[in-house]
Amino acid sequence: MKTILKKAPLLAVAGAIAITLTGCATYAGAVEYIEVTPLVAEAPAPESEPETEQEPELETEPELEAEPETVSTFPFVFNTFDTSYRYITSTPEYSYRTVGDIQLSNFRIIEGDDLREAREGWEWRIVDIRMAFGDDFAHWLGFTWAAVYGIDYYAFSLDENVSSSSDGLHTIYWNGNSYEIYQRLELAGDWGDWYFEMLGTFTVHAPIGYDGAVIAFFNGAQLPTEGATVPTSELIDDDTLWFRMK
Numbered sequence: 274m275k276t277i278l279k280k281a282p283l284l285a286v287a288g289a290i291a292i293t294l295t296g297c298a299t300y301a302g303a304v305e306y307i308e309v310t311p312l313v314a315e316a317p318a319p320e321s322e323p324e325t326e327q328e329p330e331l332e333t334e335p336e337l338e339a340e341p342e343t344v345s346t347f348p349f350v351f352n353t354f355d356t357s358y359r360y361i362t363s364t365p366e367y368s369y370r371t372v373g374d375i376q377l378s379n380f381r382i383i384e385g386d387d388l389r390e391a392r393e394g395w396e397w398r399i400v401d402i403r404m405a406f407g408d409d410f411a412h413w414l415g416f417t418w419a420a421v422y423g424i425d426y427y428a429f430s431l432d433e434n435v436s437s438s439s440d441g442l443h444t445i446y447w448n449g450n451s452y453e454i455y456q457r458l459e460l461a462g463d464w465g466d467w468y469f470e471m472l473g474t475f476t477v478h479a480p481i482g483y484d485g486a487v488i489a490f491f492n493g494a495q496l497p498t499e500g501a502t503v504p505t506s507e508l509i510d511d512d513t514l515w516f517r518m519k
Contacts, residue, residue, distance in 0.1 A: 345427045345485070351517045354380045354400060361512040363494035364414035371416045373406035375490060377475070377516050389478070398477040398486065398518045402460060407468030417493025421508060422456055422475070426485035426517055431506040435497075447483055454479040456486060477518050484519040 352358055360375040380400045385391030406416045421435055423443040441457050455478040462471030477486040491513040497503045 345429070347426050347429050347487075348431075349513075349515050351487075351515050352377075354378055354516070358514055360404065360418070360490055360514060362417055362419070362492045364410050365417050365493075366414055368494050369410045369414060371406060371408055371410040371414075373404060373408075373411065373416065373418075375402070375404045375514065377402050380518070389476075392478075394481055395478060396481045398479065398484075400475050400516070400518065402458075402471075402473045402475060404460065404462070404471040405468050411469065412467060416469070417496065418471075418490065419493045419496050419508075420458060420488060420490050421505070422458060422486070422488040424487035424489065424505075426487050429487075432504050434502045435505055435508060436500075436502040445479070445483070445485065447480070447485065452480055452483075454483070454486070458488070475518075484517070486518040488516050488518070490514045 355376070355378045357374050357376045360373045362371060362373065363369065364371055377400045380398070383389070383397050383399070385397065389397050404418065410416075425443075425445050428446060441455050442453050443456060445452050445454055455476075457476045458473070459476075460471045460473035462469060475488055479486065489509065491509050495508045495510070497507075
């Protein structure tokens with residue numbers, strides 16, 4: 274049983290940048306002047322030098338305001354690429370717990386290739402995925418797996434609703450601009466002698482520098498019924514695996 278969940282577009286979270294201007298204060302001390310009668314004749318006052326014309330001040334260009342910076346309050350710790358993790362999920366019948374292995378590896382950023390068209394100002398972020406199950410429950414009863422993506426690291430909310438969708442386009446708000454980015458998860462596999470192995474990729478096409486795409490693998494027992502919409506908080510638990518495309 275394979276189910277892919279994609280997260281609906283998220284609302285932007287406006288980040289505030291506090292800029293503190295530090296002034297320089299001066300202190301004028303009190304100076305006492307005492308008049309003293311000179312003992313010698315006063316010297317003639319020096320002739321004043323002729324006034325010189327002052328050069329006009331050059332106009333300075335106004336300082337440009339910095340672009341708004343996108344900040345995040347993402348609450349979970351990310352797992353790392355090129356590391357194998359236990360993926361805890363369930364059998365489709367009876368909901369017995371089954372444990373597999375999952376590894377995301379070979380993360381790369383490219384402009385384009387034979388399969389992915391290059392676009393000026395955009396880039397492709399790709400990571401390979403391997404998932405395998407081989408315990409007794411998975412062997413005799415099968416297993417479920419579930420993933421949610423379309424998550425924006427810079428605008429994450431546990432209250433945001435998740436629904437099943439085949440649309441790979443997601444709206445993000447990044448550094449003051451709105452973009453429609455493309456995300457796709459592909460996984461396929463078959464049984465070997467005793468274990469089931471799945472191989473595939475997760476791909477993101479986004480503006481250059483955008484590193485906020487997130488994918489999470491969670492227990493298939495948390496899957497909502499077909500067509501239902503639930504908040505993210507009802508899908509995840511302490512065993513959910515989080516990966517950021519960075």
